Amino acid sequence: MKNYLSILAIAAVGSLAAFSAQAAAVKNIVVVHGALADGSGWKAATEILEKRGFNVTIVQEPISSLADDVAATQRVLDMQDGPTLLVGHSYGGMVITEAGRDDKVAGLVYVAAFQPEKGESLIKAASAIPAGKMNIRETKDGKYLYLDPSAFAADFAADLPKDQAAFLAKSQVFASKEAFSAPVGEPAWKTKKSWAIVATEDHSINPDLERQMAKRAGSEVTEIKASHAVFMSQPEKVADVIEKAAEAVGK
Known part of the structure; x- marks a missing residue:
């Protein structure tokens, strides 16, 4: 009987290890x-995540429709x-809200992004709580x-070095x-668990709108003091949220 129980214990430990x-x-x-x-602005965050053992791929979508x-995005998911954890910045939030229905997608991370409800467009979502006057042309x-190059730094990337914002x-x-x-x-x-990063100094999407959309979606929220370009100015903190989300959806 002892031997039988020992075998069961070993099997259980092995099963738990496999499950983990x-x-x-x-x-x-x-x-x-x-x-x-x-x-390309995701280079630093990508390198951080890859050092932590993640396989990161960036979708270079055309923004034509x-x-x-x-x-x-679907081609990359395939x-x-x-x-896979799907991450979207700004307008990318619109994209992952659609593409995230794919069976491979385990969770969603919205980074200073739109989290639309069914039937909402970016323009409709943004008008709920405007960010202020953006110099869109x-x-x-x-x-x-496009964003007027002379106003790009102030509207999009106020916390980046001048040369980076200019580029x-x-x-x-x-x-x-x-x-x-x-x-x-x-x-x-x-239907998928989600996380949201609110960039508290965002001049492109009103931070209060980011908070409102995240609350509506039931997302786990992290606030980071940063501009709309939070993925570049605070790559370590953004990577931390992504890692936390990846660990959570894996459990």
Whole structure:
């Protein structure tokens, strides 16, 4: 009888160890950048996460339409070899709210991002609590929007060194009006656990709006004193939230 109980105990320990290994298996991170910037600004946060054992992939979506950007994200999700944490910054929050319904997505992290309800577009969501006057301009063809380079630092990246903010202004990704006016479908945050980072010094999305959307979604909130470019100015703190979320969805 003793031997039988010992065998059961060993088997139970082995099963628990296997379960623990499986529970900690969410190592894939897919990041969807926001409008007016590309994925290169995530370099520092990516390097931090990779040193912690995560596999990070950045979606370089075209911001030509919400459907195009969701499709670009889906292509990257299809490449992942297991459960994945989906991260979105700013407009990227619109994208992950749609793309996050994919079965591979274990959880969502909104970084100074929009967390829309069903039927909301970015323009509709942003109008709930405006951020103030942003220096948004139209391209000559009237189809795309960009941030006036002379105001980019103040509106988007006030806590970055001047040279970094200047380069972001020069390399910004223009956003189509179509992308900003498209409504989302059933939000992924209604069925997936979510986290939200509120950038308390954000001049692009009102921090109170970030708080309101996160509360509505039932997201776990972390506030970071930073500009809209929190992913660049505070990469360690952003990586901490992403790591915490990855660990939680793996349990």
